[in-house]
Amino acid sequence: MLHLEHILKTYDHTPVLKGVSLEIAPGEIVCLLGPSGCGKTTLLRIIAGLETADSGTVMLNGEDITHVPVHQRDFGLMFQDFALFPHMNVEKNVAFGLEMQHKSRQDTRKRVDEVLGLVGLAPFKNRPVTELSGGEQQRVALARSLAPNPRVLMLDEPLGSLDAALRERLSVDLRDILKAANVTAIYVTHDQQEAFAIADRIAVMNAGQIEQIAPPEQLYLCPGTVFVARFLGLENVIPVDTVTQTDSRYVAHTVLGNFLIDRPARHILLHPVYASLVSEEIEGAIPVKLVKKVFQGSQYELTLQHESGILLVVLQKTRNLSLRSDMRLHIDPKGIIPL
């Protein structure tokens, strides 16, 4: 439906977007995930038409809309600071886009009630927006951008200015609302938990490029690059010294031992989800000592040290572990990921 091709953008001689291409299906929610400064907001603003790309095209349903002005795109954008119109009440804010479409007063009122109901703010209709709490303002902003039935809805860190507890609850609500409205959405965030909760697919961005695009589970279980792994908090990235080929497979030689991988790589990730501590001798198990144990409620985060000094982090549910030096770490073959 929405198709970006080779979008380039430079600010003051610094490249911000280095040729980004992306394809989004109707009704899909795609998250642009990345650290600040990776270009995700700029990409969003180019799609919205608030910025112009130096080169590249934005296509919507096969139509080139690269040079269509913002207000004629029928897109929606929800801003991080919500950008509510402070001189209008909730109802007027939500009705603004419908008025711009010259909808009849009756239709406008009906649609406003509808979306306010969808976000659960129907009783707040006549309140000044300045008197709402952060969470309520967020819902007004969402209702306002949904009201005119945008062809694509973009959300720029819409939960960024809320506190952690509220953020967690609202991100689940947000997915439900977006799915109920059956809207094609692009969601920008730097918070992986938020992205996991909301997205159908996540595009991880780094330094003006998309590193990997995949559904949340696949992204987490099988990150494609060192950056993606590290950004998702997967720290067990081990440099590979040499790679040798045996039959159709490859062997990565590292300080922790040799690991079988299915393609040559310069790093391997030992995924904590597939790691387990074992007591008996198993072939390929890595001798480690437990140096730190952090209680996280449902599980423990264990920091293990190999004799080479390399630290590995794994998650375990086992409760009765003490800091000992003679432990062994076993990694399921599925958890050895070439990067």
Place this chain on the structure above:
Amino acid sequence: MDRSRTALIWRYAGRGLLLTPLLFLLVFFFYPLGSILQFSLAPDGKLDFAAFQQIFSRPYYRETLWFTTWQAALSTLLTLGLAFPAAHVFAKYQFPGKSLLLALATIPFVLPTVVVATAFIALLGEDSALNGLLMKVFKLEEPPLHLERSLKIILLAHIFYNYAVALRIISSFWSNQSQRIQEAAQMLGASRWMVFYRITLPLLLPAVTAAAALVFMFCFTSFGVVRILGGLKYATLEVEIHYQSLSLFDLPTAGALSVIQLMTTLVMMIVYTNLQRQMTQPLNLQSSRQVARKPRRWAEKGWLALNLIVMSLLIFAPILALIERSFTLGDGGFTTRYYEQLQENPHRSIRAVAPVAAIQNSLEYAFFVTIFSVLLGTLAAYLLSQKTRFSRWLDPVFMLPLAASAVTLGFGFIITLDEPPLNLRSSYWIVPIAHTLVAMPLVVRSVLPSLRAIKPSIGEAAAVLGASRWQRWRRIELPLITRSIAVGATFAFTVSMGEFGASSFVARPNQPTIPIVIFRFLGQPGLANYGQALAMSVILMAVCAAGFVLIERLNRAVIGEF
């Protein structure tokens, strides 16, 4: 036990100290004001509306009233008409020399009225360089421009004066308006014009109205500009009050006119302060640096250039004309003789002092005014920064001397401070006291925001670390407000140097200030007198400009408050 009693005594002493500015206002502002009321409403002890009836029934006064109102309205309209587009340019575009230009544009605001009036005579009067040029180019026998004593020159001077005030208020508010809000409207399908009409303009309205109220107030109470540029033909209320009281000694009429003037400015002041409070409600405000950008398209560049040209012409033409005339008046080409004459004792004058003595008088007065207003103004700011209902109510009270025009203050002084125990009529101190009344509110306005900006937690942190009340003040608070005090002090000094309205009532004839000497020169015939008025104006302008540069360097933000 003993310690707590000492603490209690200190606390009461502190409270007492905080009340001195209020006492000062009571004696030197409200008491004279009360007398004016009494003169106008009950000249013989009985309630008597004769003075008011006379004002509203006699065509002469009705005309004065009408003229005062419509010239102020027209000046306001013209000022905003020019300043609004410029405010757009300053809020939205980044261009080289922007902050310097904005600083220069504010110079007129600190220029004394007599200087501005003189500058406009130098620019557009009969002897102006512009006339000379036009005569040469079009080979005319007579100077084509006769703008002295015309309404046009009064309006121009008012625009010159207030342009930067409106520009600053509107553009600073505009530049803080979040770009996101406009983008949000665009995303919802609003065209550029729609965004301006439905979003930008309504959100700017408080700033525009506040600017209008302030400019109207300044123009309504215009004295020096109208007195010098209007001649006998045009008189505002202020000029009329001066005339009625000092020339006709008709105190009831002057009093009644003062009351009408006071009521009008009071309404404007209330409108202004209310809107200003609205404007400080932070709503999606963002740093102005994010909003301003370089002009990109040719239309944008042209718009920017047009505004900058209008602005430069308006601001620099009179200033440059004043300087140019002061060195070239007469037929001899470049000359410094008018500056040299300032040191000579003009034997034909009864008041036998060299004009240069006025400079010393003004400096002396300004020195005392600075000290008085910093002390009283800072104390008042402390009083107002307390979060009690009493101080919230007091806030506008301390702004009142700004609303009451200088002429009303001066008039109040001469009718009240002439008998014991307050027989100050011929005292040296009457001028510094009158000036302090005008300058103190400026110090309050400078210091109060930074005092309010000090978070209570900072003081608490210091207290927990063992600092006493005095140490907290000396080591924490004072360093945080020093800059604003310095800004206020410079304001006070500059205002005192240029004050004309009150001084023209209370200054002793043998100790005139610079503005009074300039006015006297302008009233006397001959090139020599005119030349000396120009020279004196240039000197006064230099002093005020220097003060202004200091204020700008100390704190760019404070001026945005007015």
